[in-house]
Amino acid sequence: EDQVTQSPEALRLQEGESSSLNCSYTVSGLRGLFWYRQDPGKGPEFLFTLYSAGEEKEKERLKATLTKKESFLHITAPKPEDSATYLCAVQGGAQKLVFGQGTRLTINP
């Protein structure tokens, strides 16, 4: 059974304080690992897809990396507008996404 575990559950940072969010996964035949951002009262918004170990992708202050067992979402010099819940999901052999519980990130000015 495909599983995704995200840590920490919540993270509070000061503006400019860099950190990383973790996504550990087990999946049968990884087809893709996804990162989404979710703002309160809204649907998840797609950020990245990673396909194989060693792959990295960047978007503004966010950088996602992938190993065979986990993915990290690095946030560099965050701003208050980066505050959101970040969701990790994997897609295995079946055409289904399995999501983690998310990390709630708060950036204080």
Add this chain to the structure above:
Amino acid sequence: NAGVTQTPKFQVLKTGQSMTLQCAQDMNHEYMSWYRQDPGMGLRLIHYSVGAGITDQGEVPNGYNVSRSTTEDFPLRLLSAAPSQTSVYFCASSFGTGSYGYTFGSGTRLTVV
């Protein structure tokens, strides 16, 4: 380009009532799916469809029905609402296998009393 549109945004039902949550997309996506999001549980897949006329069950299908008569629409039916179905429901769609990312609707917040 509206993306994925869900209606209604909010709904209160009494136990035993039935209703249909609507989902429509205008991106000609083959794949559509329904998730529910509960505190501490993450997003869980209810049903999905890989094209018109084809549907399959996800992780938590009990108490829900779906059909896909057109590419654009994928309604979710609650047959006899129960308090355990109180949740936020999201519809999502994608091209092909979803490797380019899923587009989510803004959600329907359902309360069953």
